[in-house]
Each structure stands twice: as structure tokens, then as C-alpha cells.
Amino acid sequence: MKAIQPLNNRIELDVEESLVSYIYRLSIANHFEFPSVIGDVIGVRWWELGSNNFDERVCKILAVLSRADYQDIYTKSYHSIFKKLNEMERKIWTNGSRIKYCPKCIAEKKMHKSLWGLRPVSVCIKHRNILRHTCPKCKKNVQFGSLIKGVCKHCSFKLEHSETEFINQNSFFYTAQRDFQDFLLGANKKAFGKLSKFQIVSIIDATCRLFDGLESLIKDEGYTKEQKIFTYPPDEFLYTVSFANAYWMLFKNFPKNFHYALEIFERSDSPRKKYRKKQFINFLSTHCEFANVKKAYEDFKETRVIEGQVPRNLETFDLDSALKRKKHYFTKRDILKLYDISKGEIDKLCESDILKPKKVFAKTHTNYFFEKKETEIVIRRFLEKKSDLMTKTEAGEILDVSWKGLTFLIKSGHLKQKAGPVEKQFVYISKKSVESFVSRMNQTVFSSKENQQSGLISFQACFDKYVTSGLQIGKLLDWIISKQINCYSFTEDLAINQLLIDEEEIRNQLKKRAIEEKGYTQKDVSKILGYTERTLHKVIGANLITPKVVVNKQGRKIYYFKKHQVDKFKKVYITPGEAAKKYDVNYSFLNKLWHKKALKNYLAEYVGKLFLREKNLKRFC
Template sequence: MKVLLNRPAMMKYESLVSFFYRITKANNYATVAAISREIDAKLFKVDRNNFSRNQIKKIAEITLKNEDDFTNKTQNYFDEKIESQFARFLYFKRGFKFCPKCITDQYHNKIIWNLNTVTVCLQHKTFLADCCMSCKNPVSMLSLVNGKCINCNFSLLDTPLNTLKVSSPIYRSQKILQRYLSHFINRNEIAMKYSFNDLIELAHKTLFLLSNLESYLPDYDGKISVFIGKVQQQEISNYDFAIALGNVYWVYKDFPVNFHRLLDDFSNKGNFDKRKRHRRNFEELFINLKFLPIKHAYNDYWKNKAKKGEISKSYLNYRQELQKVFKKSYCTKGDLIKTGILTRDEVENLLYSNSIEVREINFGGLKQFVIKSDQMVKINWYKNQSSNLIRKKQAAKMLGVSIESLRRLVNKKVLKCYKNPLLKGELLKIDDVKKILSLSNNHVDETNYCIKFNEIINKYRCHGVTIELIVTSLIKGELKAVSYKKEPQLTDFIFEENALLKCLSKNKPENKYYNLTEVAKLLNVDLRMVKKMIGIGLIKPLVDGKTYLFNKKEIGSFIDEYIESKDAAEMFGIRRGLVNKWVRNEELPNYNKTISRTFLLKKNEVEEKVNYYRKKQLKKKSHG
């Protein structure tokens, strides 16, 4: 091969593809195709800065340069040193980036500008330009070497500068990254704690957590968008990548505070499956033992989450060590049921009673309740207490009375109600019920005991005798009862009638009620008629089980207010037929209309009608 006549010097950190284009231009070649054929290189590989060792040797021969000066200025050098999984993340493939200030003296391309991770020119404190500012097309190497866009002839020197402060996280992150990159290119990484490969791996894995979150940098708002997936997507701009790397720097700047804040936001990020995949991608970082402090901070975060119950069950299943931490602090509904501590109904009642501290954790997209382990002492106490509690219906059955009667015993405070979060509603103690049933005695003279509990209620109800009065008297010792059964109910109690009468006279219960028979006699109707009057609401009874009781005052008011047509005619001195005529003509309302042929009228309405009738008759006589 012939040696080229014009052999310009290679600039510091200049990429081999840039030098290749410059020597082509210096020797007045129309295109790089001619020299490419000389070194057996394909154009698309040349534009990628991809040269084999043999091609590098031939370039060195035609330019009379040292072959070693070219080796670390190609993409092949990075391919050999950088793991293949970071290739898509590392290389900028949408043309070439440049600093408008750096190319003022000589149009060229630096090897570090071809990397996605290099986004800022530290010398001029400005973002690298990644496209033509006029037509927005990618900048080719031919455009860069000629200093103008081949599409629109826009001068690249006129590209406006997008400067940034030295104190900004983006600048600081680039300063660290490019320092490591310099050692990497100069093959001098032995003295460094981390290699350039380590930093690329750290940034790549951290961006899985940062992707689509809001930027943490104060001067740069918006979501962090970066290409890190395996599916082909549109490459992001240099500016967006700079913000992404600046956020990576922020995460580890105030470690582990910022790191834990990132994990908080990541945990609340949408799409559970995508979040799960990104979390597992990040955890691949811990294979590298250099990142052991990050692994410890990461595990501590999830352990604290497990202790607080703020962790998804699917992640607990994935991390067995966290499951142990979680079970020390919390138990689930399933744990309480499987261990036999509580039934399913008791667990549901307990959770909605607000008597214990309950947390909600995500199970996939669903929510699940968990209970603090220190609440188990309280739960066991509730369980022991619930074994001595029964519902009102059960207590009424034990006593042999109606549920209405039991409620009156509770209202009179003969029995006390309790609440237990494991059981719904108001509850009674079994011991309190048994105490009442134990008031009967089998060791007394039974000859005088001749009246049963139900007989007392039926016989003396209208004299003010109630179940609560009998039970209260038994508790006070004012009454005694016997029973022939080992496990009696109140209905099995037998009393001495004389003692009962003495008790009644002592307590002097006021007789406030009539029974059904007494009301029928007072109204001069049969029992069926009284029930019909109840049906249409003329009189209102107090129902006690199967027994009707009527308030004496209300019955007295009814008798004073209503009157039959026969009695009305006699009271007001008019003909009965006239009263009946008024009722048939609907001049007087009949309150018995639907249940009887007998007319039932209101006294005040009859009186008004009679007075009106008599005034009318007087007017007729005066005119006649």
C-alpha cells in the first residue's frame, strides 16, 4: 500500500473514524470509499468506528503512525472490555455527538463522545449536541469533518451552547464518569476502586429503578426516560440521558437516604409485572461483590418494610428471608385460621371491629389485611372471653323466655350486656344466666309451692307482675322458688302464692294495664271485636309475647272520646234514626265502618252536628 502524502496528527482522544475521515479529506479523496477499499473495510463498519486489528495495522502503515495509538480509539476496544449486555446502553448510534466549542480549531470527533454515558463537555461546561439544530437530523461523520450539515448546510459552529453549572448533579456525575473513562482508555484502572465497567453496570441497573419516575434534580423536571429494555425502542436524546445519569448520581450522593427514597417511589410505581421485572434486573447488580454496601442497604429497606407490613405478598414469596422477618412482626388471616386460633367468621369480625391494629398490604393488585404479632395477646384474651359469652337468643332459650322478655331484663339491668370483637352484636355472660337459674331450691318444704312461673305471669300481669320483677325479687331474696329439674328454666320454677302476694304488696307495683277480657267488658263487645279494633288502629295494645296489655289511661281516653249512635241519641236528646241518617249520608264519619254494623262516632263531632241542626231548625220556625 502507498503511504499517504498528507498525514495530519491525531488529536487527543480522537476516534479512529474521525481521523480516517480527516486523512481522506486531507488527501483530497472525494469519499472514504477509496481508502476503505484499500484497507478492506466496509463503510457501515467504518461509520460505527469498528475496525479489525488488520485494518488498524494497514491504517498505521499508510499514515506512518504507531499501531498502538489507534487500538484504544475504536469501538472494538470497548467491545472487548465492556460486557455485551451493556452494549445497547453504552453506544450512541444515532449519528455523532460534538461540542461546538471543541471543534472550533479543528473539526473532529472524540472517542468518548460516541458513548451514551458521556453527555457533557467538562472543559466548556456545556451539553453535547446530538443533532443539527436547523433540520434536527443526526450529524454524520462527513458533516462533522466538513463543519456543516450535509442536509441543510447549517454550520455546526453556530450550534447554540446549552451550558450547565459546575455544582449541578449532572456535571458532577459526568466528572466522575469521565475520570474513570480516562483511566479506562489509558489502560490505567489498577489504582481505581471501581472500574469503568463497574460504573456502567451500576448506572445501567439503577436506571431500571429510575425509569419513568419524576426527576429528583431541582432544575430538571419531568419523567426520567431512558432506553434500558431489550425491546427495540427509539433512542433518547443526549439531554435526556444526561438527566438520567444525573439522577443516578443523586441516588448515591447521600447514601442510603436518597436510595431508600428512590425505593419508596419505585414501590408505588404502576404496572406490577413491569415493576417486578425491573426489580429483578436491579438485583442482578449484587452478583458483583463491590456493590455489597448497596446490597445491605437494599435488604435493610425491605426488612423495615416487612416489619411495617408495607410489602407485597408476592415479593415475600420471592424473598424467603423477608418472609421470616414479616412473620415475626405480622400474621395474616390465613395464619389465624390455619393454626385454629380463630374461625373464619371470628377473623372477619375482628378485622372490622377496629379493636386491634390492622394493616393493608398489596397482593399483586389486590389488598390483604395483616395483624401485628404483638396483638396476639389481645386476640387470645378476646378468644378466652368469648367462650363465656352467648347471644341474646341463646340466653332467652336457656331461661325459657321470649327474646322481648330478655331485652326487658337487660333494659332493667337485671342482666348486663358485653361486647367482644370476635362476635357480632350484644352478648351476655353464661355465668350471669346460670346465676339466675340457680335461684331455685330443691331443699325446702314443697307443700306450699303451688303456682308456676307462667301462671303468675298470666294471673297477675294486670297487677304489675313482670318477669323482671320476679327475677329481681328472687335475686334480692324476697321470693323463693323450687324446681324438680336438674337444669331448670324460669318456666320450671314453682312459687308459694302467699309469699308472692306479700312481695307484690311490699313492692306495690302500680296496676297500669287491662287485659283483653277486661277491655272487652269495658267496651261492651266480644273478644273478636276488640281484635278487629286493634287491626284498624282504634286501640293500641302493648304486646308481651302472646299476651295483649292495654294502658288504662288510653282505654279511658277512648271511652271518653267515642260513643255508639244509640248512646249518642240518648245523650243529646235526638232521634236515633236521625243520627243513623247523618252517618249514612256521610255527614258524620263512622269509625267502625269496616269491622261492624254498629256505628261508632266521636262525641265532639256529634255535638257539633246536633248544635248545627238545632240552629237550623230555629231559623225555619222564625221564618214560618
């Protein structure tokens, strides 16, 4: 093998420079037309130079060529960083074909810095601006040769004149980049705990994958550009935004910021949300170094379960959380299975704010989760109230009574109305009042045989026959329950319309009621006093008794006498016949007293009969 000879012109390797930059500058210093000349010597194809990933063998050859220290050269190669990483892990560290630069840095010195080749680095900390990777004039990607020469090979634009995108030093975007770059350079070890640089980038990448497409949770008001989190940002500014958000969630005020971000994520309409969460938890499960992040994520899930903020089909993809949810909450389906209640009743309880479920809004529907303890109390109370309710139709069917009859039963107090437990405007009948009414009726109804119908009339026929007498259902039932009239039935079950009533007793009660309400008729009083109706007219004319006068449609006067008036009249006045029986005196004795004017005849002006005050008579008997 031919010995490798050092190059004629030697240049210094800058402390911040990448190895590929050094190769390009070394090539120019030795007047090679292309850096591939050196590439051929070190055994690297020209298109592989841009990776900056040179192994120990290549670095040793390069050290001989450049007469530089081998260790200095090897540390500038990414091989020293990536040799323990797999292909997937390398991708989250490198830029691919993208070559980033700071215009102000290359204005100071035409070289490519080692940090610029790392994907997580997107800000020049020294000049506080976002790194570029394109020519501002032709918009094409910058090549290494163009960067080292400082001129775009496509349009000859001087890259040091590129417009820079300034970033505020007080911005969290800047802070996140500064802390991470300091850490890469061996400073600021405490900012990331005990994690290595590989672990930091790994968890940040996994976090960006979870929140991909979500609006930035930290805002820099100095930018009007879109600020979102991306796994693969289209430019360095959005990578800066994405990195800063992940850093803020995981390394600042953890786990509060992390939980806040997860809450925003759960409320978002992010696509493939379930898949992303599954991938994230799988990542955490296979990386024990992130146990604190996994615990924070599990705590968040449990909090959402306790608060009911979980989807209805949770058990199809997260059985553990579903079991926790069932421990704390009912779904509508659970309530329907456990209790004698309809879906409509549950909806009405929710609408009336009696049940207060947690609501989880999906795209096409709303999921309801009911806190178990509170729901059990509310449902139990509802069912207790519901158990004592029946509709008017149901009550009418049980009692075999018409709607009108049911209304009379309610007005007369035999049945009680109740408002519904949810729909207050709807009126129900209390079951207890129906049962109580049936019980009282059964105690007063006698069983009867079909051949024992003499003098009996059916319940319904009573109203057809005595409607003009003012007979009402409530009053008739009062008489039956109070046993003022006898009632019979052919059936064991109470059927009001099929009851049989003693008709004579009904007439007596109607008459008694008429007397109580209106008073005695003239015929009744004549019979009670033992006078003819003609004599009674004379008594009325003498103002000895004053009845109520009602003129009927035919213009005829009808007299009604109150019971107390009749009783008082009987007590005050007495006829000779009554006096003879009561005081054992004869008529001639009374007649003499009247002629001697010892007794006054109160009907003397109206009729020839004697009509005396009993009080005056007692003096002579």
C-alpha cells in the same frame, strides 16, 4: 503482498480525537472523494468505519499510511476498550449509528472526539452543554462526513451554529458527567471506589433498567423538560438525567440515597415491577464486585418486611422474604386460622383503631400486616371479653324467658349488661351473670313429680293471674332466690317459664309487699286491733289514728294504715277487755274509775264504749 505506501499528506492526530475522525480528516487532506478509499486499504468496509472499532492489524496499517505512532492510533480505537467485552456489554457502551457532537467544539476544530462515541458521555464538560446528534434545521441524524466538514449534508446547515442546551455547572447532572469523564481520562479515581470503568457502566445500566420510567429523583430547576430515568433515553438530555440519577443512588451518600430510590420505586405503579426486581437481583448475584449494592438491596427488603411493606402474595416469588415476613407479621388469613375470630370482627377492630395493621396499597385492594406481639395481646384481650358475652336472644333461650322477662332480670340486677369489645353501642349480657343466676336458682328450686302439683301454679301463670297485684318477674325471682317462697321443677335444666310456685306463698308475699308499700287496709287493722270496722271509724274520727286516704274511681274512700301507726296505737290505747286480761281487773272497777273521772274515755264523744290510755291505767293497777 504489495507493500503499503504512506500517504502523501500527513496530519497530526489530535489527543482527543476518535480514530474514525482521523480517517475522515486524513482522507480530505489527501483529496480522496470518499474515506472508503482508505477503508479499502486498511480492510474495513465503509459502513464499518463509524464504529471506531479497529483491531491491532488495521491500526498497524493505518500507522504506516499516516506515518503516525501505532500506540497513539490504537488507543483512539474502541477496540482497545471493547476487546474483552461481550456483545451485550458493548451495546451499553456504544451509540450505534448515533453520532454526537458539541457545536462549540466543532466551531473550534472540525473533528469528532473519542469520548463522544461512548454512550455514557452526553455532556461537553468544556462548554457545559448537552451534546447533540441531529441537525437543528432538518432534524436528521448527523453523519461523520457532515461533522468533519461542519455542514449538514441534507440541508447544508452549518453545525457550529446549532443551538446549544446549556447545563448549569452546579447541577448534579453536570457533576455526574464531569466525575465520570475525568475517571475515563485517568483522573478522579476515588469517586467510584475500586470499580473499573466497565463495572461502573455495567451497574449504572442495571440500575437504569430497574428504575426505567421513574421520575428523576434529582431535579434541575433550570429545565422545564420532562426529567425521567430511561434505559434507552430518546435524547442526550434524558440520558444525562438517567446517568446522574444512577450515579446519585450508587456513589453519593450510599446506601441512604439508594434506599430512598427503592422506596419511591416500591410506591410507584411501574409496570413489570416484580420482573425488574428479579432481573436486578440476578445481575447482582452474578457480579460479586457489587456485593455492597446487593447487601444494601437485601437490607432494604428486610426493612420493608419488618415494617410490613410487602405484598400479600410475597411467597409466590420471594420465599426468603416471605419467611422473614411471617416471623414478624400476621396476615388476616393467619389470624383467622389461629384464633376463634371472624373476618368481620377483625375488620371492626381495624376500623375502631384497636388493631393497627401496616397497610400496603395495591391497585385493586389493600394488604394488611399485623405486628405479631401487639396483635396477640389485642386478640387475647378481645377474646377474653368476647368469651363473657352473649346476646339477649341467647340469654333468653338459655333461661327460657321472654324479652320482657329478660329486661326485668337486668333491671333487678340479676343479669348484667356489657358493651361489646368493638361495637360499644351494642349491648350484650354477661355470661358470668347468667351462670351465677342459674347457679343461685338451682340451689333454691326443688325437684317435683307430675302428681305433686296441688296448690302449685306455673311461673308464667303467676303474672296472668296476679298482674293487677303488681307482681313482677324480678320480685318473684328475688323471693325464690331468698327462699321466701318455694319453687319446683320437673326438669334438671333451669327453664324459668316452666317453674312451679306455691300459690299460697305468692299470695302471702303479695299481701306482705302491699302492706310494706301501701300499709294495712281497714279490714286488716280491725282484725289486728280486735275492733269492728265501725269502731275503727270512730277511732279515726277521734283522730286517735290517722290513716292515708285514697279515693277510688267510684269516689269511695279507702284507708291505709302504716304499720308503725298501728303498733304505736296498740301501745298507747287499751280497751277494758284487754286491760282486764293484762292487769287482772274487772270491768266494773274500770267503769267506776271512769265515772269518778280518774280515767278518761277517749271515745266518749263518739261511742259509749270505754277507750283508755294504758299509761293512765297503770297508776291504778
